[in-house]
Amino acid sequence: MSKFVLAIDQGTTSSRAIVFDGGGLPVAVAQKELTQHYPADGWVEHDAEEIWRDVQSVMREAVAKAGLRGGDIAAIGITNQRETTVVWERASGRPIHRAIVWQDRRTAETCRQKLADGLGNHVQQKTGLLIDSYFSATKIAWLLDHVPGARARAEKGELCFGTIDSFLLFRLTGGPGKTGVHATDATNASRSMLFDIHAQAWDDTLLKVFDVPRAMLPEVKDCSGMFGAATPDILGHAVPVAGIAGDQQAALFGQACFQPGMVKSTYGTGCFALVNIGDKPVRSENRLLTTVAYRLNGETTYALEGSIFVAGAAVKWLRDGLHLVKDAAETATLAAAVPETHGVYLVPAFVGLGAPYWDPDARGALLGLTLDAGAAHIARATLESVAYQTRDLTAAMKSDGAASPTALRVDGGMVANDWLCQFLADMLDVAVERPKVIETTALGAAYLAGLAEGVYSGLDAVAYGWHRERRFEPRMNAATRQRLYAGWQDAVGRVLSRKPG
Template identity: 60%
Template sequence: DEELCALLDVPMSLLPDVHDSAASFCTTDKSALGVELPVAGVAGDQHAASIGQVCFKPGMVKSTYGTGCFMMLNTGTTAIPSSHRLLTTIAYRLDGITTYAIEGSIFVAGAAVQWLRDGLGIIQSAEETQALAMSLDDNQGVYLVPAFTGLGAPYWDADARGALYGLTRDSGPSVITRAALESVCYQTMDLLNAMRADGATINAVRVDGGMVANDWLSQYLASILDIAVERPRQTETTALGAAYLAGLQTGVYDSLDELTGNWQEEHTFLPDMDADMRTRVTAGWADAIRRTLSHT
């Protein structure tokens, strides 16, 4: 960017050339892999996941659940500065045309389940969380705000710390586990609400990452967001997106339409929570956030 380079007094000649996301960048060293292979696609992890989910049209959203959670909204060829504390970024550039996105980042998603296992020792594996959550009719008023390293978007509170609210003597491993899973859904809701406040119309979200193998989590997410949650057959979409870029450059794939045709639904989760219940549980989350923020 000429303006930024001038501001920081960095000669543009010192910087690498900017290419499309699918381009001929270089080849690998033959001594490393035994053969020279073309490096033909480059993207950040969330950008690659968005491509793997074939979110090529404005308004399409993907949300990736690993250690953290990262939601990305395609805004087309227009860069829209967020007014609600989200990040405006480049999704990808193909054939010289730049596609932009708005992104929201949650610091703790799957890391909350890791904490249940390694920190509290109340589960032995992530697979146990579904049965524990399903064993309860509701959350018993217990909320976990997993601000172990602060809160990400849209709060950006580095000084906030994790908290559990609503515990009683009857609270056991099941309710704490459910609170951890629910916290991922509520944080996703906060991101989605911020995107909508920025003017987005969102009718569905495509999910991927290890956490979404949990059917209970995916269903609760749909109910809290009050939209369809679409889980693809191939959930390792970050690697898939990188492969798609390389394939476009090397002629394995001809077009984005061909990639779109490759996407296959494994299951779509639809909301099944009544409006009054949704209002009650999300109000409880909002209160928990208010009590956790460091500046309140």
């Protein structure tokens, strides 16, 4: 039997495919950057057809780079940018509009109205989420109300809703008029504001609240299991699609955080910290999210999650917007060139602030500038902002009853930056562990697919396969830590649209 698994990692800024072997090690990778569309202030869109073309291309390229053929791949796993919303025609497979990206804030006013209507408690109780335009429900309604004829067609079952995983699954398994499977997994469903995480089912009350027709919703399945088979025209062989999870849950799985209290934090476009809380969901009192961590064999494990909207995207802004660096790696050198920022803080609220603030109207600010401030101070402030936001999240988790972690397992492209990892350890006052395979989002999808097809024998085997590449121990004194963090809290207070108290 083949011991290779192909993971599709469809992210906010790129589409990748990675071939993993039976030991969970990457064999080959292919990647294409994704075009970002900004049609209005606070609006972010993707072309789902571009995503589909790119995914097919990187799948074929990765398999070829590995020196393999389609028949050598035991299973395909999919992990995806969550909440990003696609509505497509069931008959043709064509999207009716560009996908509305998770970062998009166009429905913020709708969410404010729902909160004013007193629906916040009901939505949080059922979904574990706070009412926010981050999630899929109001995005779906916007598409149905702004694309001519869409709502009537959706009511008749002519349109499908899905997050990117669901759209890719539909196309991979045959698409329109053939065998296309319209399904998703429990992690992606739990990010819609339409899914009851206790009953593990779409909720009719929530569908009414957000005005979403049930006929357009995908079937919700476990994260590991047979979803369908990718048609032979893609890889030359019918390959089972056997694992799906949203990117942050896939990273939790890839980091082998299977015990309650284990925490991982992923640093990509945004930053997302999840702590495993076991088989009973806990309602957050600190504006964190309760979400499905993974569902295997019908048994659900939950997590508390803190979501930061801008992490790596801020470094991209330094590169592409300010042209301060030519490559993201230069930020580490610049940050190390100055002893500290001398009071310069970047609050990267370019699309509002996520947890624990949840302020869609906050906007980014660069504060504390003097004539002595230069590129190094701004680069350092940008990296420091990631650590400060992570501390915001871990403090909220602790307030919600989560045990203080003995270590923070980190992953994502940003953690190749040693300077950032050390500052994280210093600011959180906890060891930071970087695994040998930092692309754990894709690895988690590979594990989920491989478990279903027998490539990996079980969770113990996955945990055994996790290896630390480096451990960063905190070395900053407490007084400095508190002074720097107090400055961050003051800076955030200056950009909030709704002042505390």
